[in-house]
Amino acid sequence: MLKICTVYFEGFYTPDYVSKLYNSLRKHTTVDFQFICLSDNKNVKADLILPYNHYSDVRKHWHKLKFFSPLFGNQQKNDDIIIMDIDQVILQDIDDLINWPVEENELVTYGQWWENKLGINGGFYKFKSGSLKFIWDDFIKSPEYWQLHYYNEGTVHKKYYGEQNYVKWKIIEHKAKLTKTPSEWLCKYTENYEENLRLNKMYMNKFNTDYMIMGDQVNDKIKIIHFTGVGRKINENYLR
Amino acid sequence: MRIICAKWGEKYTDWHVKNLKHMIDTYSGIDYNKFEVFTKNNYNNMYNKLEIFDTYKDDENIYFDLDMIIYNKVPNLKRKGFTLMYDWWREPYHTPLNSSIVSWTNDISHIWKKFKSNDQYYLKKYPHSIDEFYFKEIEYNTFDKICYSIKGHQYDKEGNKDFSICTLGQMQHLMEKGWNGWWTEYFYS
Numbered sequence: 001m002l003k004i005c006t007v008y009f010e011g012f013y014t015p016d017y018v019s020k021l022y023n024s025l026r027k028h029t030t031v032d033f034q035f036i037c038l039s040d041n042k043n044v045k046a047d048l049i050l051p052y053n054h055y056s057d058v059r060k061h062w063h064k065l066k067f068f069s070p071l072f073g074n075q076q077k078n079d080d081i082i083i084m085d086i087d088q089v090i091l092q093d094i095d096d097l098i099n100w101p102v103e104e105n106e107l108v109t110y111g112q113w114w115e116n117k118l119g120i121n122g123g124f125y126k127f128k129s130g131s132l133k134f135i136w137d138d139f140i141k142s143p144e145y146w147q148l149h150y151y152n153e154g155t156v157h158k159k160y161y162g163e164q165n166y167v168k169w170k171i172i173e174h175k176a177k178l179t180k181t182p183s184e185w186l187c188k189y190t191e192n193y194e195e196n197l198r199l200n201k202m203y204m205n206k207f208n209t210d211y212m213i214m215g216d217q218v219n220d221k222i223k224i225i226h227f228t229g230v231g232r233k234i235n236e237n238y239l240r
Numbered sequence: 241m242r243i244i245c246a247k248w249g250e251k252y253t254d255w256h257v258k259n260l261k262h263m264i265d266t267y268s269g270i271d272y273n274k275f276e277v278f279t280k281n282n283y284n285n286m287y288n289k290l291e292i293f294d295t296y297k298d299d300e301n302i303y304f305d306l307d308m309i310i311y312n313k314v315p316n317l318k319r320k321g322f323t324l325m326y327d328w329w330r331e332p333y334h335t336p337l338n339s340s341i342v343s344w345t346n347d348i349s350h351i352w353k354k355f356k357s358n359d360q361y362y363l364k365k366y367p368h369s370i371d372e373f374y375f376k377e378i379e380y381n382t383f384d385k386i387c388y389s390i391k392g393h394q395y396d397k398e399g400n401k402d403f404s405i406c407t408l409g410q411m412q413h414l415m416e417k418g419w420n421g422w423w424t425e426y427f428y429s
Contacts (some may be wrong), residue, residue, distance in 0.1 A: 014300070038418070050418035055251045058413070071394060071421050140411065 002033040002098070002228065003075065003129075004082045005067045009040050009052050017086040019045040025091040031098045033082075036073050038063050048074070057143045059160045061085075064122070065139050065167075070130030071222040079129035088123055088226040091218055097124075097181055103200070104131040105176045107167070110226070111183035111207050114199065120178065121186075122164040136168045156197045187213055241300040241318065244272040246289050248281035255428065256306040256415065262428035263310035268404070270314060272303070286370045287355070287363060289339070294352040305340040307412045308387075311426045312404035315386055319343040322351065323381040324374065329389045334368050335375040340407050341387065351378055390414065390423070395409045 004025060008018045022035050022045045022060045037046035040054060049155050049208075050073060052063060067083050075081065080102060088186045090190070102108050110121035150162025171178050188199055203212035203219070212219050245260055247253075264270055278292050292303060300318050304310075304421055325338040354377065355362055366372040374380055387405040394414065399406060399422055406423070408414055414421065 049415060053413070053416055055249075056413055056416075057410075066413070066418075069419075071419050073418055074420065140413065 001033060001076065002080045002082065003036055003067075003073060003085060004033050004098075005036045005038070005064075005073060006046075006084050006086050007038045007052070007061060007063050007183060008025065008044055008086055009054075009063075015041050015044045020089065021084065021086050022046060025094075028090045028092060029095050029098050030095055033098070036067075056065050058140075059143075059147050060164055061092065062123075062139070062143070062147055062160070064163065065136050068127070068135040069134050069137070070133055072136075075129040077129065078198075081125075081127055081129050083125040085123040085226070090224055092223055094223050097223060100126060100179075100181055102126050102128055102179070104128050106134060106179060107171055107176060108139075108179045108181065110186050111180035112188075113183040113223070114188055114202060118164055118168055119180075120164050120168045121169065121226070125167070130193075132171075132174075132176060134174050135167055138170060139166065144236060145155065184221045187218065187222045188226050189224040189227055199214075241270075241302070242296060243263055243270065243272045244276045244278060244292055244296060244301055244303045245290065246278040246303075248279060248288055249284060249308065251412075259415075259428040260304055260306055260310075263308075263426055264304075266313055267426065268298040268310050268314045269421055270317070271301075274299075283359075283363070287359070287373075289370060290350075290352045290355050293344070294349040294356075297347040297349055299342065300345045303339075303342040305407070307408040307415065308340060309390070309399070309408065309423045309426055310404065311399045312408070312424070314404045315384075316385070317341065317343050318345070319381065319383075320345045321373070321381050322348045322378065323383060324371075325387055326348045326382045327389075329391070332344060334366075335372040337371040337375050337380070337382070338407070339371050339374060341383070341396065341405070343383075352375045354378070394421055396422055399426075 006018065006021065008015065018037055025035065034047045036048045036050065038050045038052050041053040042049060064083050067081055100108050101108050108126040110124045112121055146166050147160050150156045150165045151159050156162045156164055190196055200212045204210065207221065209221065210219055212222065243264060245257060247257055261400065270335050278295065281288055281292055302317050323343045325341050327338045328368050355373065362373055368406055387407055388400055390406050390408050390411050394411065413419065
C-alpha cells in the first residue's frame, strides 16, 4: 500500500491547503493510496487524521519525521511511504512521480534545477516503510538538540528550521542512497517579479525550453509548483 | 493502600490517568482501595510531585508516573521507607535515580519540608531533575530491578517477560494516537 503523508498545524497555512493537495493528488494519479494528515485540525480533508501534539518536544514541521518510523501511521511491511509538504500544487498526471521506484535504504526526493547546495527537498520524500527508521530514531533521542542545531551553527536563519539538513546528514551518515526525480518536473515560484524572471530564464536555459511559468501559462514539463522558502505561501491563483 | 499519580499542565490528559488506572486494574494485580490524582501545580515542573509527600501521610502509598506501561502482575511494591527506582538501564549522568515509581508508608513529609524551606535554591541547584535532588539531599532506598526502559525495545514483538513494567522515559510520543507496537494492546481504548 502507498501512504501519502503530510503535516498541517494551525498558524501559517489554512486547512484548504490540505484539501487542495488531497484533491489534486486524487485528480492527477491513477495510483491507489491512503492520504494521512498529522494535524491539530480534525476537519482537514484526509483518509486518516492523526493528532498533532502541541505539548510534545517535537516542534512544527519536525513532526514529519515521525513517518520515518514504521511504528507510526499504521504502516505495514512493504508499504511505500511518501511525505509531502502542503505548500505545493499538482498540475498534471504524476503517476511517474508517485510510482518512482524505491528500494530499501533509499530516499527519493525532488530534483531541483536552481542553486541548492543541500541537494535534498523536504517537499517530497519517498522510501520503503521502516527502511530509514534511523532518521526518526536518532532524532527522538535528542529532539531539542537537532531542532536548534542548524540554527545554532548558522546554517539556517530561523529557529527550528533545518529539518532537511538533518535528513540529508542522516542519509549520508547511514550511507543510504539518495535519488532525485527529474528536476524539470518542478516549478519554483515566488511572489517577487524580478526573481521570477530570473528563475524563468534559468529554467529556459537549463532545459532549452520555453518559459517556466507566465501568468496562467505553465510549461508542459512542469508537474508540480512548489512554493519553497521560509514564510512563502501558495499564490492564491493556484489555491483556487 | 493508596495508588497516586500526578497530572498538571497540558502534557498529560485525562486519558493518561484512565490509562494508568486501566493497566493497574487489568494487569498489575495490585490490591488498592484509593486511587488519587494529584493536580497541584505550584512549580509547573516535576518538583510539583514533592508535595504529594505532604498530602498523603498515612497508609501504604505507591506513586506511578503516567508514562508507564504495566503489562503483567507486578512484584510487591509496598515499602516502609522512601523507596524509588534506580536507572540501571542507562549511564548515571547527574543522578542514577528514577522516581517514576515511588513507594512509602505513613509520613515522609520531611522530604517536602526540606525542599519547601529553600525551594528556589534547590530548583536552581538541581534544574535537571527532581531525582538529582533526591540523590544528593534525601535518604532513600531503591527497588530491585522492577522496570525497564522502552529505549531500544520499541521494535520488540512483546514486552520483556522478565519484567511487568516498562517506562517510556523520553519516548512519551509512543502514547500518542497513531503509534503502534507491542505495548498498544495494554493501553486503555
